[in-house]
Amino acid sequence: MEQIPLIVTTEWLEKRLDDPDLCIIDATIFMELPEKGGPPTIWSGKTSYGEGHIPGAVHMDILKDLSDPQSAQPFTVPPRDYFIRKMTELGIGDDMYTVIYDQGALVGNPIVAAYWASRLAWQMQYEGFENIAILEGGLPKWKKENRPLTAVPGNYSQTNFTGERRTEMLATKEEVKRAMEDDNTILINSLSPEDFRGESDAYARKGHIPSSKNVFFGIHANQQTREIHDEAMLRKQFEKIDALNPNKKVITYCGGGLAATWTALMLNKLGQKNVAVYDGSLNEWVNDPTCPLVTES
Missing domain, CATH: 3.40.250.10 (Rhodanese-like domain)
Structure with a gap:
């Protein structure tokens, strides 16, 4: 299994789309900030994923599926066994390396940052997953370069995980x-x-x-x-x-x-x-x- 850097380029990823050891995750969430302060509006990127994503990618909603449902705050770390179960059901475990991307930080805001992707990568590393990378520029850069897209959902076989929480x-x-x-x-x-x-x-x-x-x-x-x-x-x-x-x-x-x-x-x-x-x-x-x-x- 290939050892990957923390951040990979679109060219790097396209060359490896057929690698059976690769798992790609679309971690897109959409967040829009109100003009005069207050809580943001947040919604899943699942619909956008269904309209077109990087071939092989699966979608993971880190707000709905990977945040603690008992917490008073959004986007907090869930119980470990819950997180591990979600990841292994998705097909991410000991024998895979993972590239995560999103569509950008904020709706209507030009700031370039993959903080949905980095949030998921951090959660995975915290729970002991290794060999994880962020796609530089995310889906916007991938699209701008006319790289392949598909509407076909990705699918990976359920796997096992033996890492330890950091x-x-x-x-x-x-x-x-x-x-x-x-x-x-x-x-x-x-x-x-x-x-x-x-x-x-x-x-x-x-x-x-x-x-x-x-x-x-x-x-x-x-x-x-x-x-x-x-x-x-x-x-x-x-x-x-x-x-x-x-x-x-x-x-x-x-x-x-x-x-x-x-x-x-x-x-x-x-x-x-x-x-x-x-x-x-x-x-x-x-x-x-x-x-x-x-x-x-």
């Missing part, structure tokens, strides 16, 4: 509270500078977690080509806050644990392995009055 990849609210006072932990807010400074109405309380630094998830890719920036440009953003220091731990957060996984992916790509995602992110933090927020940088 608990160090998920940060809890209490861990984030401790990190605020820990010089050996870097907290990264992945939201926009406006959200970071508390200038938007996106959340019930404004601002960011004390001591956290802002690295906006939307700056890591070229908005025209949909390609991820070269390593030198990526490094520049993180080196400013010492996030690539191998002796430091990094915790990323955003609004709901989505963009934070995209940031974590970029850090992993640059060699920083000690990265955790605060799964609850601001959706959880702002609803607890004991959790502080600040607006100054």
Whole structure:
């Protein structure tokens, strides 16, 4: 079975469409933000998948099928046995390598980021799945290059999985509270500078977690080509806050644990392995009055 990089190109994937060890997942969800703040509108990408997807791909709805139905917040990690069952039923297990893609971050927003794909990849890695990649540029880039599409649903045989959960990849609210006072932990807010400074109405309380630094998830890719920036440009953003220091731990957060996984992916790509995602992110933090927020940088 081929060992794959964290991020693969459209050319790379097209050459391997007939590989029996390859599993492709369309993780598309659609999210539209209201003009004046408040909760977003979210819906499944299953209908869009049925209209055309990469040959062989199966669709996975990470909101409906891979989030904890008992959680007060959307997009939270479900029970492990539930997640493993969903993945193995889909045909993903010990003998497969997986490429995940989506159709973009936000409806009507030009920001290039595969954070639906990175969220699923992060969840899989957290549960111990390995050999997982994100498709650079996702379906929009694939379509722009006139690569093959199909409306025929993908299908993989049910398989087995023997990996172990990597608990160090998920940060809890209490861990984030401790990190605020820990010089050996870097907290990264992945939201926009406006959200970071508390200038938007996106959340019930404004601002960011004390001591956290802002690295906006939307700056890591070229908005025209949909390609991820070269390593030198990526490094520049993180080196400013010492996030690539191998002796430091990094915790990323955003609004709901989505963009934070995209940031974590970029850090992993640059060699920083000690990265955790605060799964609850601001959706959880702002609803607890004991959790502080600040607006100054």
